[in-house]
Amino acid sequence: MPTTKPDSAQVHALSLHFVLLKSVQPLPLHWLNHSELQWLHGKSAKRTQSFVWSRALLRQLCCQLLNVTQQQVVISLPAEQKPELWVAGTKYHCSVSHSKDMVAVVLSSIGAVGLDVEYICPQRDKQPYATLYPALRNYCVSDQQFYQRWTALEATLKLSGGDLFALLAQPEPELAPELKCWQQLGYQFCVASQQHLTSLQQQQVLQLP
Template identity: 35%
Template structure:
């Protein structure tokens, strides 16, 4: 099972506080306002999603502080899969007990599709912004899924064989990449 949650409007920091550990809250105070809001919203959304579907207390949900690697998650001492993405005022999180995954959300902005396609092979052939952002979010989600550098993926034209799910949202494109084709997916928009 994969739980995918997203919010298209970040909450103020104080509304996230109850879902954060004291260490996370202190860490957030060292960040810029924008980065603190993204950090706090991502972690709050992970915990809210897990509480909603598993009735797990925040104390039992451990997310490591940022390093140069993707965040890791453990619940009651057991490792879980986690991916978090931010763009503008949106945040998306994906969690699974056993399904390796990667998630990306991007705000849809006007782009020079021809220029990007010429520079990055993985984006070539996109005929409109929707196709462009589907390809872009696929590459980013796969980068998080596989650990392969994004620039390497953007310079490749190979079709990715991993299961993926795209959501076209109000002004955003979201892509979830995951390991098992038969995985059940629960999608939850948070207001």
């Protein structure tokens, strides 16, 4: 049986779970609580899909790593602030991102964290970005360069807050002290932290129990 207190010893510095959605994949609504199900009323199909999967992934990740029940995982409802996560009364840090068919969540045991995921589109015309935004001016030569820079900016914002366009307007904006960027399955990932990233466990989830 799950313990009443989270077992934080099982958590890596960062634990990241992601899922590639399929059109026929049923929504894991059983992972949501009553308030979250109520919040879905009137939302678009796309918003519903990203909300349900991000909540379900994050709650399942907490249950798996912290040995708690899903009822002990409380996630604040969407607002302008980043989500707050409480597990059996203990506050944890998390971040959520989604792009095209990808939904990803990260759970941190070392403090605040920011996550951004972007679908890599080879057909994207990057030159308008170089012209419009000083922060991207020298980063539009290749897809790898462009998406690594973009996700680093977004992950930094999710970590520290602020305005995206204000950041893009700076030729050399201050990024997070610690960034980990990589490409996987046609997507660019970036995780931002104030702390040194000693370990990052990642897992693709094929289905939820």
